[in-house]
Amino acid sequence: MSASLISNTLTINNQLAKTxxxxxxxxxxxxxxxxLNVALLLSPFECTVLAKRKMLTAKKEYIATRLLLKWLVKHQYPALSALPLTQISSEFDNNDSKLKLHIANxxxxxxxxxxxxxLVAAALNPARSQFGFDLEKIALKRPFEKLAKHFYHTDEINLIMENNTLSKQAECFYRIWTLKEALAKASAQPIAKLLSPNVFDELRQQQLTAHSNVFNGFDVSVVTNKSTLWQCSLLTYSQLRRLLTF
Structure with missing residues (x-):
């Protein structure tokens, strides 16, 4: 089992990266x-989806992720920098299990x-490469051994239980989890299909690379088939408001 996939190799910046x-x-x-006047920020489709969210936290996470995507579009596509936010619409495509941004023409x-x-995270994948990432809060009160034995591969269980402290077991449990979730997104497979296989073997068999790190109590993993190293950048809501001028 590759130690590099358990180590912290993902770069996380406290400011926006240039890449x-x-x-x-x-x-x-x-x-x-x-x-907020969400009708000026979200597309009609997104407003419909937002209305179905009942919990305040879920509403905030939905708005935050969509605004991040819209800023990334304007940032990475200068020709679209003046486009109204309402004309950028995020919709999940069930045919290929991918989230896509739809823009006229x-x-x-x-x-x-x-x-x-x-905590939310967003990224664009214009190259349509195999790419996925996941973040999960590291919660220490969960029964990691019981959960691992129910869901994970034997080798993954052993890796978790090799650690002699609860915090280390938690970190290992969530590292394996975020790798599985990121792999599911990169390979467009349901997470249920990837719970029991050894995620390290799956990554090698599919010739995918993975990088992970911990950020403020959250585990973050990225899986991709490209050699280019992805980085994480932190953006505050006040910065986002200034960038999108709303």
Whole structure:
């Protein structure tokens, strides 16, 4: 089992990176929904989806992820920088299990999202490469051995239980989990299909690379078939408001 896939090799910056291969992180809890006119920020389709979200946290995470995607479009496609936010619409394509951004007179842009306990992340994948990422809050109160024995491969269970402290077991459990989720997104497979196989063997068999790290109590993993290293960048809500001028 590759030790490099358990080590922290993913770069996480406290400011925006210059590369286009960046995953942008933001705390959705910073959003004050009462101060927003979402009809000016989201497409009609997105407004319909938002209306179905009942929990305040879910609403904030939905708005945050969509605004991050819209900023990434404007940032990476200068010709679209003046496009109204409402004309960029995120919709999941069930035919290929991919989230895509739809813009009039422009090819659909593949993208990827993740969210957990108020922290959200977004990235564009215009090259349509095998690419996926996931973030999960590391919670210490879960029965890791019991969960691992129910869902994970024997080798993964052994790797977790090799650690003699609860915190280390938790870190290993969630590292394996985020790798499985990222792999599921990169390979367009349901996560249920990837729970029991050894994720390290799956990555090698599919010739995919993976990088991970821990950020403020969250585990983050990226899986891709490209040699280009993706980076994570932190953006605050106030910065996003200034960038999108709303």
């Amino acid at each position: 286009t291969q960046q995953i942008v992180l933001m705390q959705a809890e910073q959003i004050d929904i009462t101060s 422009h090819p659909a842009i593949h993208c990827c999202l993740s969210h957990s306990h108020g």
